[in-house]
Amino acid sequence: MNLSALQDGARERSLSILGGFHPVPSDDVPRASETILLLGPDEPAFWPAFRNSPEAEDGGADPMDRWSRRVIGGWAETLGARALFPFGGPPFLPFYSWALRSGRVHASPVQFLVHDTAGMMVSFRGALALTERIALPEPPPAPCDTCVERPCVTACPVGALTPAGYDVPACKSYLDTPAGSACLTGGCRVRTACPVSHRFGRLAAQSEYHMRQFKGA
Ligand code: SF4
Ligand code: SF4
Incomplete structure (x- = not known):
């Protein structure tokens, strides 16, 4: 098994391997794990695949999380791997730290x-913990290193998300106003301002789904 074959397997499931790492004891992963692979949506194929799934149509709670458990859980079983998920807590698994460990994900100026490749649209639907050591390529340089204008820093129209922090109540209040509908239907202006996000191909409908979930939370 190699990374290329696993990436093919991910794409067959409308997912993408966004990075991975070889864990050390402090990484808080299941015992005997030799490789952790982080899985996110494969854009733009993910959204229609999810929308046409039984979970999206059955009217039950947390459809995307249930989709992830079924699809990633089923794949893990065929691989003899463990499926791990960023939801379902507390306690929550340390996906933020694991993402940084991959070397392909970084803390932006607004944290x-x-x-x-996914820019600030990066999100994780789960991870595979494999007992086999899979060779991983060297990660490319961090996109922020060459981003001179840093549009993410000033993109929030109400200054709710800046290098000084994230003011969640201010963000949610803005989403309740007519002006905030642009964030609600097109996605957070900070995330969409990132030039790497532009190239990723996430559909606006998917961003709207997440924004409405966030607003309703
Ligand atoms: S806009 Fe530039 S600085 Fe901000 S996260 Fe994207 S690449 Fe990094
Ligand atoms: S969703 Fe809109 S208001 Fe909230 S942080 Fe993003 S840009 Fe700011």
Whole structure:
């Protein structure tokens, strides 16, 4: 088994391997794990695949999390791996730290994560913990290193998300106003301002789904 074959397997499931790492004892992973692979949506294929799934249509709670458990859990079983998820806590597994460990995800100037190809649209649906050591390529440079204008720093129209921190109540209040509908339907302006996010191909409908979930939370 190699990374390329596993990436093919992820794409067959509308997922993408966004990075991985070889764990050390302090990484808080299941025992005997030799490789952790982080899985996110494969854009733009993910959204229609999810929308046409039984979980999206059955009217039950947390459809995307249930989709992830079924799809990633089923795949893990065929691989003899463990499926791990960023939801279902507390306690929550340390996906933020694992993402940084991959070397492909970095803390942006506003602290939200930024990935070398997904930009600030990076998100994780789960991870595979494999007992086999899979060779992983060297990660590319962090996109922020060459981003001179840093549009993420000033993109929030109400200054709710800046290098000084994230003011969640201010963000949610803005989403309740007519002006905030642009964030609600098109996604957070900070995330969409990142030039790497532009190239990623996430559909606006998917961003709206997440924003409405966030607003309702
Ligand atoms: S806008 Fe630039 S500085 Fe901000 S997260 Fe994206 S690449 Fe990094
Ligand atoms: S969703 Fe809109 S208001 Fe909230 S942090 Fe992002 S840009 Fe600011």
